[in-house]
Amino acid sequence: MSRLPETMQGQFLESFKTPYTLCSIPLPQPSTPHEILIKVDAASYCHTDFVLAEGQMPGLPKAFPHISCHEFAGTVVSHFTTRSSQASVFNLGDKVGVPGRAFHACESCFECQGSKDVISQDDKGYSVYCVHAENNGISRHGGFAEYAVVDARQLAPIPASMTGVETAPLMCAGITIYAALKRCHLQPGQRVSIMGAGGGLGHLGLQYAVKMGFKVMGVDAADAPLKLAASLNTGAQIVDARTERAADIVQQLGSEDGKTDLGEMGVDAVIVLPESQAAFDYSMKLLKTHGKCVVVSFPEKGFHISAHDVVFRDISIIGSLVGSNKMLREMLNFSAKHNVRAIAKSFPLSRLNDLVKEYHKGGGGKLVVDMSLEI
Template structure:
């Protein structure tokens, strides 16, 4: 039996994509609100983050990789949504209560039956996963259905607008920090440190005891990175040889580097910032399929470098990342907007005009 909230409307507002490629746009339209089925909950979305992946899906930037928004998404992107439970589907009555807060992530649901799900720690690679804004309607709508097993519970002390970016951007760099294998007291390099992912990576790295070298440009980015805990800031436009500067600071090179900037130049330079046995973590997803993460084989072999990829995180990883915010250790720097202005925010993101993470108010 579905447990509803008495004030759920029959229709809602949603940002629907029209067109394809870089000329695609979204319009606010009225669509039905669907009740939750077995295993589902219905959320009234208050805030949703705008992630770089949303831009890539809305503008078909990953077609070279065979990734485009599927018809099942119904043109509704978004995967960093947070809201209030307003209806509970059959089977979820003992897990959720009306009025509790929950978050919707890139991974909307997993099968729980494949080899990766059954390991208990690696469901991120579930072969039957459903993804918000890609193969299911996302969070750019007022009311969003969510898998009650896989929605994230939002802890006290974390505002909805802060929790949204943690559903993807925050947990992505948190897991990347873990996959870097950099220990407390060791050096990690963060190119693009003043950006949406980078500024969160600084905070997680510092919380784990790492020594942070932030790379970006401009006094505004310098002030932000140093305020968030970067020990060293390198302005790449003012520094003739960034690699030499890193060697000067670290003696043998950094122990790890997290590449969030999805550019060919950064991926090409990153391995040379590392010391022997160092680890490069590939996080940024370029739309150019010719860009590779790695180094010439002779450099890889002589320095015994590690190159690993990292994408979002497990349900447990999200819980851990949210706990850093609940304890006041990690806070996203937010730029706030409205769902109605989605296209203008996507354009600003495409032009590199945004600082920190963008969150859009969906419902009050």
Template sequence: MAEIPKVQTVALVREIGGPVEFPTDYPVPTPGNNEVLAKILYTGVCLSDLHTKDAVAAGPDGIPITRFKLPHIGGHEGVGRIVGLGPGCGSDLSLGTLVGIRFASRVCRRCEYCLAGTEQYCLKGTNHLHHEDGSFQEYIALDADYLTILPDDVDPKVMAPVLCAGITAYKGVLGANIRAGHWLAVIGAGGGLGHMAVQYAKVLGAQVIGIDAPDKRDFVLGLGATEFVDFVNTDPVQRVREITGLGAHSAVVTAGSTKAFSHACEMLRTGGTLSCVGMPPGTAKFETPICAIVIKALKIVGSVVGSMSELMEAVELTRRGLVRPQIQVRPFKDLPHVYEEMEKGTLKGRIVLEVSSS
């Protein structure tokens, strides 16, 4: 294995709201006790990277995110290989192993949420978006005890989006509580999360109605959606009612617009479930009247990424070719342009940056 350099190229944001710079002299981390050093091959770009660097993201109840690390290095859906083992790493870890870089970086394993297998909500948890440098760098130190070990027989660039978009969409579809044959509406079906949600819902037996702008029609139907609804030129609520009769059994909102959430509630039949995974920037509020939620007996659930065990289920679905992330690979330094395209909302599927070629 090649020698590990002392410095590396990273995508750095010095101040919140500042530009992305690519310094070439950022230190390569030294793996500490029970840490591995991984060389990053590919990383996906998530909308929350864009929102976080511009500080339009907020924590629960609109509370600003605390312990935010500056300068900031984003990226939380990376795939790399172990190139170094810190002191105390178990003998089950070896150089060359394919690993994932996810949103969560460390968990305590002792709090109520960790013990319940929902460690993504760990009370002492840290993540690669706010607290630690993420996958927009060539080398990263990772906690060996909370390491995402990937199967060896996968294409790292295709697996990268599963690490955030995939698990988030998968958990959103699980939360929608569907059964085979149910109508499930995916709002934002052509986007990074949405195009994965369409496929997970298909695998679980749902009839999917993909909702997005008209230029995404062929893309969404190509993913296996039963119907496509163009929300620009038609009334999406009326169309979903026409297709389903009573309304959809469930809706997964992967879009980041407030209106999408109220539309979703209107599309649901009585007793339906709304699963929220998209996040409008800032402190956007629900616009649905409470009486509508009561009278229609709606269930509204939210989720953030998913647990390690749910991630491994999502990884397996892609390894077996049942869910195929649709990716466009770009050079690492294209990140600022990718952010511009994300703001326009015109991207189909997921952008994956090539950080290093081997």
């Protein structure tokens, strides 16, 4: 590896509701055995970056100026002098994906010692649900910079067939929707509906769900996301919630499935990605009796939930955050094998504020900082 520079450039959030500022700072260095320094190759923008910048995550970031981004990818360039066994797995030059959670997991809490959540469980001694851990790009500096210090236990090797730009969006959007699909506990041939199907998570979810063998419906309520979802040509049914009533869709699915009892009509599971109450209500109307609603979004004012649906229709409502490091690796290998990729538009680091403006246009897909582009 070539000699490392003494400084690096990063995009800093200096206060809430303000644009990012490009600055030069000293190069960070690994300071504990688990830590690795990577050269960031790509960093993806997430809705959480917007929420954080708006001041809607109380107590976070811990201090300004702050480098955001919790879904990125890079190349290992340096270790701490004394390497842990986990850090020793990665060699200089290795390409790795970096999720936000959980930097410096405590190793001793209930989650780290092995909670009962089998879907999100990691090996004993580390958990993405550790409440004592830091989070890249949220409580500590993240990926909108040329270099970043990361925790070796967080990392996933990038498959040879994938690039950093392809990997970065999967480090939050990819693993989040993949884990949400796993939480549906569906068998091939069962039906799942993804609300917000043309967004960053949704359009990846359409691809994963189809490759998992489910009957898939993608629902959205804006022209650009609907167009993007349809352009994937996954074979999923794409529904415009503005013009198609949930009740009519349920009847249509019942007819296709040869069902005459209303309780048997509809989808087996829904995944709610938008933050609107209308999207939540629409999704609940699509569900069969005994169906499952997996909630990924977390609107500031929450959702109103119908007790009638929960009690009389036996609808299960569960939340889903991210997946374990094991699942992260599984998801990356699944993506490589089945050619699941984000539809993404790239920007250089110097144009991060232009990327944010593009985000607010609501065009769907993902927006990525590509470090190979000229600064």
